[in-house]
Amino acid sequence: MDALTTTLVWLDYAAVAVFGATGALAAARRKHDIVTFGFFAAVTGVGGGTLRDLLIGAPVFWVQKPAYILACLAAAVAVWVFGTGNRRMRVLLWLDALGVAAYCVVGAAKAASLGVAPFSAVVMGTLTACVGGMIRDVLANEPSILMRREIYVSAAVVGAGVFIILQLLGVPGLPAGLAGFCIAFAIRGGAILKGWALPSFPGRGPPGD
DSSP states (O other), X not given: OOHHHHHHHHHXXXXXXXXXXXXXXXXXXXXXXXXXXXXXXXXXXXXXXXXXXXXXXXXXXXXXOXXXXXXXXXXXXXXXXXXXXXXXXXXXXXXXXXXHHHHHHHHHHHHHHTTOOHHHHHHHHXXXXXXXXXXXXXXXXXXXGGGSSBOXXXXXXXXXXXXXXXXXXXXXXXXXXXXXXXXXHHHHHHHHHHOOBOOOOOSOOSTTO
């Protein structure tokens, strides 16, 4: 197993666990029981990767390797045991940022390795990074993070895009993946800290606005 493959495997497990933790944190905000913690963690952790695999016709990754589900459940137990008090939302945001940065690269890399066209590989990386969070917000009856003006999906698009472009330029997989991860995390982190947002549509709002 080469360095890139090894790194992507560990990054994949880490991303699943981190997203799983965000699902458990969402359950904590609603004061659910431990079973719901596990369910939220599992669905959030593997949701994006499941959609990716279905779209590209690959075996669904966690069905082949149930250790991914176990990683989600371990994250749920950790959140249940240690908790985060009043800092839950802030922790959720930063864990989510790590998950987005990792999963946009992992998703794009897997799609590219199976012969998916570069543009479509970027789309697959973006879906992998964002769908789990969307499912989490729906399950928790929380306002979707996608509905906020601050940058979210764009961070995944840029991270996946940087990785694929560097690969096309002949940059080795490991530094290309690290570059994509760091850029996506920096963009999402800036959005959390500084409220970075893309320009909104300039049309007029409803009367009285």
